[in-house]
Amino acid sequence: MPELPEVETTRAGIAPLIRDRPIGQVILRAASLRQPLAPELASRLPGQRVHAVERRGKYLILRLDDGSLLLHLGMSGSLRFLPATTPPGKHDHVDLVFGGDCLRLRDPRRFGLLLWTDGEPLNHPLLRDLGPEPLSDGFDADFLYRVSRKRATAIKPFLMNSRIVVGIGNIYANEALFAAGIHPKRAAGRISAVRYRLLVHHIRRILEAAIAQGGTTLNDFRNEQGKPGYFAQRLQVYGRGQEPCPKCARPIQQALIGQRSSYYCAHCQR
DNA sequence: AAATTCTCCTGAAGGC
DNA sequence: TGCCTTCAGGAGAATT
Numbered sequence: 001m002p003e004l005p006e007v008e009t010t011r012a013g014i015a016p017l018i019r020d021r022p023i024g025q026v027i028l029r030a031a032s033l034r035q036p037l038a039p040e041l042a043s044r045l046p047g048q049r050v051h052a053v054e055r056r057g058k059y060l061i062l063r064l065d066d067g068s069l070l071l072h073l074g075m076s077g078s079l080r081f082l083p084a085t086t087p088p089g090k091h092d093h094v095d096l097v098f099g100g101d102c103l104r105l106r107d108p109r110r111f112g113l114l115l116w117t118d119g120e121p122l123n124h125p126l127l128r129d130l131g132p133e134p135l136s137d138g139f140d141a142d143f144l145y146r147v148s149r150k151r152a153t154a155i156k157p158f159l160m161n162s163r164i165v166v167g168i169g170n171i172y173a174n175e176a177l178f179a180a181g182i183h184p185k186r187a188a189g190r191i192s193a194v195r196y197r198l199l200v201h202h203i204r205r206i207l208e209a210a211i212a213q214g215g216t217t218l219n220d221f222r223n224e225q226g227k228p229g230y231f232a233q234r235l236q237v238y239g240r241g242q243e244p245c246p247k248c249a250r251p252i253q254q255a256l257i258g259q260r261s262s263y264y265c266a267h268c269q270r
Numbered sequence: 271a272a273a274t275t276c277t278c279c280t281g282a283a284g285g286c
Numbered sequence: 287t288g289c290c291t292t293c294a295g296g297a298g299a300a301t302t
Contacts, residue, residue, distance in 0.1 A: 001295065034278065034298085058296075075295050076280085091280095109279045111296060126298080153273065162297070170295070259275075261294075 002073040004167030005207060007058045009214030010079055014103060015053040017081045021098045022049045030093035033112045034074060037094070041116055057130050057166030061121045068121035074111030080104050131165040134203055139165055141197035148188040155191060156184035157258035168203065171238045174263050176203045178237045183269040184262045237263040
């Protein structure tokens, strides 16, 4: 599933391919993803030039002449850049045509989102209240410590709350908490500044490593995108219920926290 | 205000 | 082999 590293890899991959190019035809093959695909996408976009391809959290922003496209890949979305004549597959829902090529959105589970917005996209209701980027200066231990005071929520759903910080999905929340030795059920407000420092360090380290690996797929972006490179990195706990902990060899626990499966070592994480 | 639950959808995996 | 059931998952919306 696309986490922040994959979205960033996608952004970096498509930006040089479509920047400064006008959109031709827009083909909508599905009525809706997470929400209906507005017909105005097909009517307003053609002729508009792509000025920038940005990312905010897991949202992609395509800045055009008169507004912006907001795109979210959801659970199963992916973008490919290929000849416009390539026959679409069952789950290829949208094409943005650029000359003889097209940017094609595939999303089997249709949790993704594509919408047009007129004003400044960062002021859109979906983006307006998002927390800081985890790799930016605005995200540090002092910030996390401050906003977590008096919060009884478990640290794991707290980290996954995009109003606190964007881009930390289930996989990386599990991995970062394991690396920092913090129990996923610990109340966010009961974690010391020192431990938040360690947590922020590992969040950064893990996301940056994932982006670095995702970057290796950039060269063949024009072809079949293939599996995201970052999955090649070894996940320490995610999906490893009952397997031995990499640190102490005791069995990895699996539990639902905030409706999401969580993996942790009850001995190493407190 | 904060916390919890519900919801969208379908491929994958497991059971029989 | 194949049908049926269950589960996962991002994040906004609804509910408590």
